Every structure is written in structure tokens, then in C-alpha cells.
Amino acid sequence: MTPEDDLSHLGVPVRPMTRVHGGFANRMHRLDTDQGSFAVKELTAVGRRHVGDVFRFERAAFAAGIPMPEPVSASQHTLVHRWVDGEKVPEAPVPAAYAFEIGEILARIHALDVSWPLGSAEGPAPRDWPELAERAAATGQPWADELGSHVATFLAITHFVDTCERPGPVVLTHRDIQPWNLLARNGRPVLLDWELSGMLDLSGELGSTALSIAKGPGFDSIEPAIFRSVLDGYVAGGGALPPAGPSWFVFMIGGWLGFTRWNILRCLAGVEESTGPELTLSQESARNGIRGLPDMFGRLPELEALLA
Known part of the structure; x- marks a missing residue:
């Protein structure tokens, strides 16, 4: 975790915080303390843009009974929720x-x-697919040939x-x-x-x-x-x-x-x-x-x- 984030308000840890793998955009950790279990999420730059507004929206949804983890706290770098077990x-x-x-x-x-x-x-979708395909080929990306063959399609998708x-x-x-x-x-x-x-x-x-x-x-x-x-x-x-x-x-x-x-x-x-x-x-x-x-x-x- 980043040193800017103080998690002491979550209680005294009963074991070291552990990484939960599998997130497609953010990094998640589980923290177990004497006050319960928490999901501590490190935010990317995209996630930080409206973190305060997102937290306020989540609190309103939780108060209205939407089935979701309880939002606990938010900072510039993290969002914290009560841990929820489920399938x-x-x-x-x-x-x-x-x-x-x-x-x-x-x-x-x-x-x-x-x-x-x-x-x-949101602004217009980027149209730099030809340049990305060239860079992918130059750097030997494993999917470079596929991207190169689909450049026209990606430009059509962008237009759509x-x-x-x-x-x-x-x-x-x-x-x-x-x-x-x-x-x-x-x-x-x-x-x-x-x-x-x-x-x-x-x-x-x-x-x-x-x-x-x-x-x-x-x-x-x-x-x-x-x-x-x-x-x-x-x-x-x-x-x-x-x-x-x-x-x-x-x-x-x-x-x-x-x-x-x-x-x-x-x-x-x-x-x-x-x-x-x-x-x-x-x-x-x-x-x-x-x-x-x-x-x-x-x-x-x-x-x-x-x-x-």
C-alpha cells in the first residue's frame, strides 16, 4: 500500500494484509482487524478522478438497501469496504x-x-489505432499481427x-x-x-x-x-x-x-x-x-x- 494511506481507523490488524489477485483494473487487499474484515482497494489514476463522488453515491445506495458491501472510507489512493463473502x-x-x-x-x-x-x-474516442499497430509490431507484441489486420475495423468501431x-x-x-x-x-x-x-x-x-x-x-x-x-x-x-x-x-x-x-x-x-x-x-x-x-x-x- 502507499504510505499516504493510514488504515489505523480500521482497527488493530490480527494478521498481515494479503493481496487478493484477479482484478482487471485495480489492486485489492484483504485486511482483518479486531473490528472485522475489510476490502482495501488501491485506485488507479482513472479511479481517483471522482473517488469522493463515487463514495457519496455508494453510501446513498447502501443506505437505500442496495445489496452491496458497506462503504467504509475513501481517500485519494484507496477505497475501503466491509468484506463480503459470496460465490x-x-x-x-x-x-x-x-x-x-x-x-x-x-x-x-x-x-x-x-x-x-x-x-x-467523455470526449471523442482516440483514433490512433494505426500508430498503435505500428508500435505493437515494432515491439514484438504477441497480438501485433491481429491488431494490424483489424485496424480498419477498429477505426469503424471508433466512428460508431x-x-x-x-x-x-x-x-x-x-x-x-x-x-x-x-x-x-x-x-x-x-x-x-x-x-x-x-x-x-x-x-x-x-x-x-x-x-x-x-x-x-x-x-x-x-x-x-x-x-x-x-x-x-x-x-x-x-x-x-x-x-x-x-x-x-x-x-x-x-x-x-x-x-x-x-x-x-x-x-x-x-x-x-x-x-x-x-x-x-x-x-x-x-x-x-x-x-x-x-x-x-x-x-x-x-x-x-x-x-x-
Whole structure:
């Protein structure tokens, strides 16, 4: 941990703090003290941007009964939550009842009355894919040939992300409900990792969430009934569905695009940084994005059919 962070308010440690491996963006530790067990997360530069606002949003969600770890404290470098035990959610279609409850939870989150600072809008997607492909080839990256063969597709994806019309409304929401950010406790959802919270077009949040828990690692095992269960739960929770269209999937594509580029840059740097995932995990994430994004983009008509 960084020396700037004083964790004494969490109590007297009963054993050394241990690293919990597997995070795609941040580094997590478990700290057991005489006051309980805590998840201590080291934040990357991205996670630090709105840490105070995220913490305030989390506190409001927890107070409203959203199933999530209790937020304990936040600083410039760390977020601390009560440790929650539960089963990991595999990257596979979840049970229909679980998906339905996720939809209900989203409706409750979107109904919270929490202010959010202005200036949260994202700028245009970077268009430096030709340069990245050249650098990947020059540095001998294992996925350099694949990236080079997909440059035109990545530029087309970038254009789609920048130009796709979002119908609204815009809501304050979690923005990253994926299997790896969920636990199952007694078969019911527990929502983790709120660092990417912010304003988002409702269709993008619903599409990303429903698709992520209705499929396996690729796009050949999507369960339409599970996708619809999320939307049914959202309506049952008091939410209203936005119009159908490609906007339901543009946020997921754009987020994956940015995440892939971030990991490519880490790989091109070729050094282990003090925060974020290990270099080997960045290599895996870069390769998965280079292979998976063109596949997802090519399947947009199939994905839109889920909304019929």
C-alpha cells in the first residue's frame, strides 16, 4: 500500500494484509482487524478522478438497501469496504431469477436522488489505432499481427462509438455490472466495484448489463430469455425502457474499446506499474479485446434482435 494511506481507523490488524489477485483494473487487499474484515482497494489514476463522488453515491445506495458491501472510507489512493463473502459469478448466463433481481436493483439505483458533478461527459474516442499497430509490431507484441489486420475495423468501431445517437434519459448509475463485479449470496446478487459510476444513457446501461450476464465468454451462447429477464425486472422495479436501437450496445463497445487501448498502452510500455493489473493480465486483456471487439461489432444486428 502507499504510505499516504493510514488504515489505523480500521482497527488493530490480527494478521498481515494479503493481496487478493484477479482484478482487471485495480489492486485489492484483504485486511482483518479486531473490528472485522475489510476490502482495501488501491485506485488507479482513472479511479481517483471522482473517488469522493463515487463514495457519496455508494453510501446513498447502501443506505437505500442496495445489496452491496458497506462503504467504509475513501481517500485519494484507496477505497475501503466491509468484506463480503459470496460465490463468484461465472462468465455464463445467470439464472433467470438472478437476472430479474439485477433489473430491479438497477431501477432502484436510478431512482436515487444523488447529485453528480458536471463535466463527467467523455470526449471523442482516440483514433490512433494505426500508430498503435505500428508500435505493437515494432515491439514484438504477441497480438501485433491481429491488431494490424483489424485496424480498419477498429477505426469503424471508433466512428460508431462517436456517432451513435443516444436517446436518453441519462441516469446516474453503476456503469460496470459484469460477472466479475458480482457475487451470489444465497443465490441473490451482491453488487461490487462502483469506481466507474457516473452519468450514462439508460439504454447503454441496460444493454451492457443484460448482455453481460446473459452470455458466456464469447457471443455464441447468448440466452435471450435471460437478457429479457433483466428488462422485466427493471420494469417491475418501476423503470421504463428506452427505445430499441444500437444505442443499447454502444456503451459496452465503447467501454471495451477504451479498456483494450489502455491495456495495449500498458503492454507497449513493457513495465510493471505500481497500480493496476499485472503486465501478464494486461497482455490477456489486450488480446481478448483485439479478438472480441470485431466479433461483437459484426454481430450488432443479432444483438439488436434481442430487443424485439
